[in-house]
Amino acid sequence: MxxxxxxxxxxxxxxxxxxxxxxxxxxxxxxxxxxxxxxxxxxxxxxxxxxxxxxxxxxxxxxxxxxxxxxxxxxxxxxxxxxxxxxxxxxxxxIVCYPRTKAFHNRIDFDSSCYKVRSTEAGQFLELMSLQPGKRICLRLKGKSKIRGTLQLIRDTADTYSLRVYVPQQCERKERSVLSSESISATQR
Structure with a gap:
């Protein structure tokens, strides 16, 4: 381009x-x-x-x-x-302006090879990869939880940052109860 x-x-x-x-x-x-x-x-x-x-x-x-x-x-x-x-x-x-993207991208995705989680007595810290080789960005997290998988760092409109952690969830299996045609007709009356 x-x-x-x-x-x-x-x-x-x-x-x-x-x-x-x-x-x-x-x-x-x-x-x-x-x-x-x-x-x-x-x-x-x-x-x-x-x-x-x-x-x-x-x-x-x-x-x-x-x-x-x-x-x-x-x-x-x-x-x-x-x-x-x-x-x-x-x-x-x-005349020839440089092409610009139409959408404002306010998020960066980090897979597990792009960050490290470090827990100390002072709290939990997340070290994210930066554009400078060997230099990481250190963020202090509120609370403590297990962090794994892909992370999203999102910049909000007020120039605040939030971190989204995606954790696979296992859903409970619901069993469908089949109603007989007699009970359906009885409820319609």
Missing amino acids: AMTHWKSVIAESKKELADTLKRFHDQDRHYAYWLLCGINRQFFELLDGKVLVPNPDESFDRNYCLSYDRPLSSKTLRSIAGIVRRTVNRVRRD
Whole structure:
């Protein structure tokens, strides 16, 4: 999804730049299209504000780095890179927006390999896996109970958190009593 988004941004940026680049020299136009030649290092460094100099030895696509008749000055490179960067940012803001999910997800599921339960005299603690390797989030639980299986950490609207523990339940078996047709008719009278 992200690759498709960036490809769309590059294609729309080229369309937006077409009229502007007609006024430029061939080498200047060539440099602008080199910055937009694909989803690669020079494209993202352009978005970071860097001014890149084409180098055929390190280029993503050697066809975009032809030898120039005249070297482009740093002022020209900065000017063209600025025009391309502003166009890309305008396209990202107004034309090709990054896809967003429609629903707000306020829960995280943890299976048994993603948490540890620790009981001490101070209480029961739950250590949840985090995005940082080797680092766990420690939560103090109210009360003591046996925790196993899948957990759900839910963020409520008031920025409070609750923990749901799913425990398999065994239901009592109910026996159906079959009423005879005589007792049914007797109750209907």
